[in-house]
Amino acid sequence: MIRHIDVAVQKIFEMKEKEPVKFKRLIDEGIMLGLGVDLDDRSKEMTPANHIKKHNRPKDPEYAAVAEAVIEGDRAETVKLTTALLGEGKDPTDLVLNALMPGIQTVCELYDIGESYVPEILLANEALIGGVELCQERIGEVPSQGRVVSLVIEGDVHDIGKNIVAAILRANGFEVVDLGSDITVETAVRAVKAANADLVTGTTLMSTTKGGLKALAEVLDTEDVPVACGGAAIDRRFVETFGNSVYGKTPLDAVKIARKVCEGKNWKDVRKELH
Amino acid sequence: MDQAINIDIGTSGIRAQLLNLTDSSVLRTAILSRNPLPGANVFDHMDFAINYGQGIAHEILVSAVNSLINNLKPENLKRVAICGNPIQLSIFEGIEIRDLAFAGKNALEKLHLKPPERDGHIVPGSEIGLCKDIDVIIPPSVRHEIGADALAMMIKSGFLDTPETCMVTDYGTNAEMALKVGDRIYTGSAAAGPVIEGQQISKGMLATPGAIADLRLSGGWQALVLDGELRLVEGPRINLRNGTFKTTGYPAKGITGTGVISLMYAGLVTGIIKPPRIEGSKILLGKEIAFTEEDVIEAGKAFGALRAGHLTLMHEAGIEYEDLETMYMCGASGTYVDPLKARFTGIVPATPKKIVQCGNTSLELAKDLAFDPDYLSYLNEIKTSILANHIMFASSPIFAAIYVQEIALWNEGMPLEKYNANLERSGIQPIPQKLQESIIERRCERDILEPGESLEIMECRWNFFATIQCSGCDACVKGCPEEALSREYESFKINTEKCLGTACRRCEERCPEEKFSISNFKLERPEYAEME
Numbered sequence: 001m002i003r004h005i006d007v008a009v010q011k012i013f014e015m016k017e018k019e020p021v022k023f024k025r026l027i028d029e030g031i032m033l034g035l036g037v038d039l040d041d042r043s044k045e046m047t048p049a050n051h052i053k054k055h056n057r058p059k060d061p062e063y064a065a066v067a068e069a070v071i072e073g074d075r076a077e078t079v080k081l082t083t084a085l086l087g088e089g090k091d092p093t094d095l096v097l098n099a100l101m102p103g104i105q106t107v108c109e110l111y112d113i114g115e116s117y118v119p120e121i122l123l124a125n126e127a128l129i130g131g132v133e134l135c136q137e138r139i140g141e142v143p144s145q146g147r148v149v150s151l152v153i154e155g156d157v158h159d160i161g162k163n164i165v166a167a168i169l170r171a172n173g174f175e176v177v178d179l180g181s182d183i184t185v186e187t188a189v190r191a192v193k194a195a196n197a198d199l200v201t202g203t204t205l206m207s208t209t210k211g212g213l214k215a216l217a218e219v220l221d222t223e224d225v226p227v228a229c230g231g232a233a234i235d236r237r238f239v240e241t242f243g244n245s246v247y248g249k250t251p252l253d254a255v256k257i258a259r260k261v262c263e264g265k266n267w268k269d270v271r272k273e274l275h
Numbered sequence: 276m277d278q279a280i281n282i283d284i285g286t287s288g289i290r291a292q293l294l295n296l297t298d299s300s301v302l303r304t305a306i307l308s309r310n311p312l313p314g315a316n317v318f319d320h321m322d323f324a325i326n327y328g329q330g331i332a333h334e335i336l337v338s339a340v341n342s343l344i345n346n347l348k349p350e351n352l353k354r355v356a357i358c359g360n361p362i363q364l365s366i367f368e369g370i371e372i373r374d375l376a377f378a379g380k381n382a383l384e385k386l387h388l389k390p391p392e393r394d395g396h397i398v399p400g401s402e403i404g405l406c407k408d409i410d411v412i413i414p415p416s417v418r419h420e421i422g423a424d425a426l427a428m429m430i431k432s433g434f435l436d437t438p439e440t441c442m443v444t445d446y447g448t449n450a451e452m453a454l455k456v457g458d459r460i461y462t463g464s465a466a467a468g469p470v471i472e473g474q475q476i477s478k479g480m481l482a483t484p485g486a487i488a489d490l491r492l493s494g495g496w497q498a499l500v501l502d503g504e505l506r507l508v509e510g511p512r513i514n515l516r517n518g519t520f521k522t523t524g525y526p527a528k529g530i531t532g533t534g535v536i537s538l539m540y541a542g543l544v545t546g547i548i549k550p551p552r553i554e555g556s557k558i559l560l561g562k563e564i565a566f567t568e569e570d571v572i573e574a575g576k577a578f579g580a581l582r583a584g585h586l587t588l589m590h591e592a593g594i595e596y597e598d599l600e601t602m603y604m605c606g607a608s609g610t611y612v613d614p615l616k617a618r619f620t621g622i623v624p625a626t627p628k629k630i631v632q633c634g635n636t637s638l639e640l641a642k643d644l645a646f647d648p649d650y651l652s653y654l655n656e657i658k659t660s661i662l663a664n665h666i667m668f669a670s671s672p673i674f675a676a677i678y679v680q681e682i683a684l685w686n687e688g689m690p691l692e693k694y695n696a697n698l699e700r701s702g703i704q705p706i707p708q709k710l711q712e713s714i715i716e717r718r719c720e721r722d723i724l725e726p727g728e729s730l731e732i733m734e735c736r737w738n739f740f741a742t743i744q745c746s747g748c749d750a751c752v753k754g755c756p757e758e759a760l761s762r763e764y765e766s767f768k769i770n771t772e773k774c775l776g777t778a779c780r781r782c783e784e785r786c787p788e789e790k791f792s793i794s795n796f797k798l799e800r801p802e803y804a805e806m807e
Contacts, residue, residue: 117683117687117689118679118687119679119680119683119693120697122679123697123700154385155376155377155378155379155383157669159675160675160679160682181670182378182379182381182382184381205466207319207322207777208321208322208376209377209382212382237781237784
């Protein structure tokens with residue numbers, strides 16, 4: 001036995017001579033183990049993405065499964081799980097706030113740090129809508145940060161940008177009434193009144209149709225509902241040629257505008273803060 | 276000797292040729308290197324026409340065509356045949372364009388417009404504002420985004436004649452494309468934007484002297500620049516390690532669409548460009564010529580629109596990438612670009628066994644019409660059958676599903692694996708990662724197949740004038756991104772071809788005294804005498 005220890009010590013000294021770096025690491029690890037630190041855990045350091053997922057994950061495992069289905073953008077699975085939970089008698093409002101929303105919230109936070117991309121937000125949004133619709137059938141109205149009407153203005157049908165804006169607004173807790181594309185001023189005004197909306201987002205890709213946004217903002221001035229304008233044909237200079245409007249370059253700008261408007265700020269103040 | 280003229284009115288330039296009708300030869304060619312209408316794309320042109328009067332837009336375009344005709348010095352001119360997209364042709368002819376300006380039905384219904392026929396027809400020159408006693412031959416248009424130029428690309432490339440599964444694209448601002456499978460033809464038009472023609476890039480320019488049009492990868496990067504005769508010669512050498520350049524060779528002023536494709540290829544291959552980022556945030560190509568990260572995003576939008584368009588057509592036709600036999604590339608950019616580099620960036624599908632570069636097919640179709648006006652009846656006959664399966668990308672859910680992946684790929688740096696995984700979830704075939712060995716056939720040295728004995732490149736001289744009494748601070752002049760605006764005392768001048776039009780208006784915005792208004796500018800009558 002003693003002989004063996006002699007051999008071991010000799011080996012250790014040899015190693016100290018030949019491989020000082022490895023020697024030091026092993027000594028350090030030995031000390032750490034002696035102090036009761038689990039080294040396995042240290043190698044699995046929390047990445048920001050894992051942190052976001054963990055932080056948003058619902059405690060209840062059944063709710064966590066719903067959130068996961070939304071993150072995966074799996075509409076069928078989301079609908080299946082939500083239906084089952086509603087069948088069990090779970091509160092629909094609670095489901096929206098604590099199972100469905102944490103899923104989309106996770107995707108959006110991942111997007112903010114560059115770990116998720118627009119197509120995934122759109123898929124997660126589809127899944128979210130599937131679940132929320134089921135809950136809405138039970139309760140009629142779901143609590144939200146505010147209500148936004150989204151549209152592509154009359155004469156234009158390019159709706160990719162509008163869809164992204166609507167998805168990201170929903171993900172951030174706003175209720176979105178998506179009117180679609182080629183929407184006349186009259187239709188938009190009717191929808192704004194019917195929904196009692198706080199804000200309209202209007203987009204267009206073609207320079208020939210941008211005048212419609214101006215007309216819409218001017219008509220909605222009397223309703224005190226501002227229009228957030230964006231899209232390839234729109235820029236800040238154009239938006240500043242008329243009132244009751246705010247310019248947004250990215251979908252995240254739409255969220256900023258919506259937050260400020262729903263806090264009760266008027267379009268002039270929002271412009272001042274964002275333009 | 277009876278003569279005729281064929282003209283291609285493009286969104287970023289007009290080309291005209293003088294033809295000898297006796298022996299069917301090309302005598303001379305003259306080119307306007309920009310479209311004289313203010314604006315960078317056809318929607319800006321339309322917006323200008325609608326807001327400032329279709330009459331003014333018509334007058335500008337006709338003046339430009341007249342100056343090209345004068346430059347060609349025809350004798351015994353019998354007829355002029357033109358080709359181009361429906362919007363340019365309608366502005367040129369001076370007919371209604373508002374029905375082309377809107378994509379949705381609601382705006383159209385409100386206007387109570389009866390869209391003009393737009394069948395191929397012949398009008399007397401005097402009716403349009405060209406010389407008397409000539410016929411003007413105007414080929415058919417089908418709908419707002421597809422017209423005679425799309426017919427030209429299908430007819431003149433050989434696309435219609437081959438029995439194989441093949442695709443054709445006119446690489447321009449508004450990229451028309453078509454796919455043929457058996458007897459069925461699928462068409463579409465991707466708003467690629469002016470990037471493909473070198474515009475909308477911070478130092479982008481059209482293919483004129485001083486433009487970087489290609490790059491050679493060896494050690495550093497060797498820029499190839501167009502010289503005074505539009506030949507590719509060596510320009511600055513770019514040292515990527517230090518972010519510097521050596522001003523050797525022909526001096527560079529900017530970069531063309533094909534240059535952007537070459538640069539993106541070089542950046543992607545070497546890893547210097549990882550969309551949307553550039554290592555070191557920009558690539559210096561010469562004195563005050565930088566390619567920026569915003570440019571990567573702009574280029575990505577255009578490349579993405581082309582690839583998404585091609586894949587949408589294949590999806591609608593129900594074919595796979597591997598089924599593609601031949602790809603025909605038309606237009607100046609389609610002719611001059613290195614097809615292998617283009618394929619690497621995604622604007623040419625990865626799989627065709629043969630790639631054919633065809634030159635300017637629009638000008639060629641106009642030439643056929645100038646020689647034989649009866650050809651019009653054939654075009655009128657085939658137009659509906661050829662364009663029966665037209666896919667409007669703006670309202671196609673398939674195009675949207677693909678284009679969203681392109682946005683994420685170029686703007687957000689989404690990996691291609693995710694792109695493909697997302698497509699497969701939507702039931703769309705993935706983009707092949709392996710590029711097919713292709714045979715390349717370049718039919719012509721230049722985009723203009725037969726320039727004749729001379730080729731002259733002209734600049735526009737149409738200006739807007741206004742007299743404004745102000746302090747003369749020149750904030751407006753300095754604010755113009757295109758150097759289109761100049762001032763002499765109280766007289767202000769806007770060069771219409773350089774002006775970005777209603778989409779820009781930076782001059783108005785910059786004026787501290789709020790006296791500058793584009794609405795006060797009047798068109799100067801061009802002086803033909805000067806041209807002769």
